[in-house]
Amino acid sequence: MQAADDTGLSDSIRAGEAAAFETLVRRDTPRLLAVARRILNNDDDAREAVQQGFIAAYRGRQQFHGDSRPSTWIHRIVVNKALDVLRARQRRPEDSIDDLLPRFLPNGHHTESFATWPEFESDIDRERMAELVRDAISSLPESFRLVLLLRDIEEMSTEETAQALNITPNAVKLRLHRARMALRTLLSERLQGAHP
Secondary structure, X not given: OHHHHHHHHHHHHHOOOHHHHHXXXXXXXXXXXXXXXXXXXXXXXXXXXXXXXXXXXXXXXXXXOOOOOHHHHHHHHHHHHHXXXXXXXXXXXXXXXXXXXXXXXXXXXXXOOOOOOOOOOOHHHHHHHHHHHHHHHHOOOHHHHHHHHHHHHOOOOHHHHHHHHOOOXXXXXXXXXXXXXXXXHHHXXXXXXXXX
């Protein structure tokens, strides 16, 4: 049903119809705010990124050729606007991720043991675990957090992520691998703290 709706919406956007943009704003703002919040960790900046994204989309509507869904098109624009906001922030030194990476014994085994993942017996348990994951992702150094968010949460390709962050695809792969390992360490620490 949404695919059919998107076809008509795509045509209306290209035609510059104000009602089409109103539909896009009404329908996609909550999802886009969630995306921008994950990237920026700040509600005010997230709202600004979404607003700037819709303005950019309206101004660039002639470049929208309908080869993707309107929701995908506006999603990419808002992600880029959120990244612009990050770039505009004053740069601060980033914490090292090395302390969060696993260490190995000479025989190749991990020096530490990882917590086992709990069984989810209720929606409350699942929500608690989701909160632990969100908190752990938020505590990663920014360059690693962004790669993890764009690749694993926003499901952008390696090439799209590299272009959005202005780094090479190989740098994306390396940061993503290190971010996942660090996230595992952080989650293990938090799970051990939550289940003494």
